[in-house]
Amino acid sequence: MRQPLIAGNWKMNGSRDSIKTLLDGLKAGIDEVKTAEVAVCAPYVYLADVQSQLSGTPIAWGGQNLSTEEKGAFTGEISASMLLDFGCKFVIVGHSERRSLYGEDDALVARKYAVARTAGLIPILCVGETLEEREKGIMEEVVARQLNAVIDLEGVTALNDGVIAYEPVWAIGTGKTASPEQAQEAHAFIRKLIAEKDASVADKVRIQYGGSMNAGNAAELLAMADIDGGLIGGASLKAEDFLAICKAAG
Ligand code: PEP
Numbered sequence: 001m002r003q004p005l006i007a008g009n010w011k012m013n014g015s016r017d018s019i020k021t022l023l024d025g026l027k028a029g030i031d032e033v034k035t036a037e038v039a040v041c042a043p044y045v046y047l048a049d050v051q052s053q054l055s056g057t058p059i060a061w062g063g064q065n066l067s068t069e070e071k072g073a074f075t076g077e078i079s080a081s082m083l084l085d086f087g088c089k090f091v092i093v094g095h096s097e098r099r100s101l102y103g104e105d106d107a108l109v110a111r112k113y114a115v116a117r118t119a120g121l122i123p124i125l126c127v128g129e130t131l132e133e134r135e136k137g138i139m140e141e142v143v144a145r146q147l148n149a150v151i152d153l154e155g156v157t158a159l160n161d162g163v164i165a166y167e168p169v170w171a172i173g174t175g176k177t178a179s180p181e182q183a184q185e186a187h188a189f190i191r192k193l194i195a196e197k198d199a200s201v202a203d204k205v206r207i208q209y210g211g212s213m214n215a216g217n218a219a220e221l222l223a224m225a226d227i228d229g230g231l232i233g234g235a236s237l238k239a240e241d242f243l244a245i246c247k248a249a250g
Pocket of ligand 1: 009211231
């Protein structure tokens with residue numbers, strides 16, 4: 001059985017005060033979450049606060065990005081070892097905002113995945129097509145290309161150490177969720193693609209859905225056979241909404 005993972009992606013949101021309120025709310029309700037593993041991915045500057053507030057709770061935390069470099073003259077960058085220094089378990093790699101706004105291509109994302117897993121972090125690898133690509137009928141081609149970049153660099157067993165997040169770009173932050181059937185179709189495609197290389201990796205790897213998942217639509221998405229949790233943006237910023245999604249998993 002794959003344990004669902006519900007991870008919040010706070011993006012560039014929050015303040016020390018608002019994060020304290022959010023984490024107090026999550027800590028107050030986390031005991032009611034019976035099945036899912038729960039994590040929050042915070043802006044770098046708040047990781048120390050998150051670590052001190054979540055240590056000793058069942059809620060894990062992580063970063064939203066990392067450098068491929070270990071240390072040195074890379075102004076503004078953060079390394080895997082720095083994330084580990086603040087107790088991070090997870091790190092998001094290849095989020096569509098990093099791909100589209102900061103020019104991260106498949107090769108760079110694959111290197112980030114490799115650096116994260118080698119360091120002992122669990123990379124959450126985001127893949128997904130744009131609206132234009134979906135309308136052209138090339139969703140599978142795009143997702144396969146993004147995934148194969150990691151498999152070609154690291155071998156398919158590298159997926160044993162990570163999590164995949166299928167995030168159709170047209171559904172991120174737009175309020176337009178993929179239907180459970182659309183999401184399941186993409187997740188099943190991803191699992192089949194991996195199974196063609198290694199059935200046991202495909203069976204074990206967790207594939208989250210991301211894209212306007214919220215308290216109202218989570219249960220039907222999470223009920224689909226190949227959806228093993230969610231990567232949650234907007235709805236992870238309110239404790240009540242995020243906990244409702246966590247409870248809907250499993
Ligand atoms: C995301 O940023 O990964 C995401 C899924 O955002 P939202 O839930 O706001 O669509």
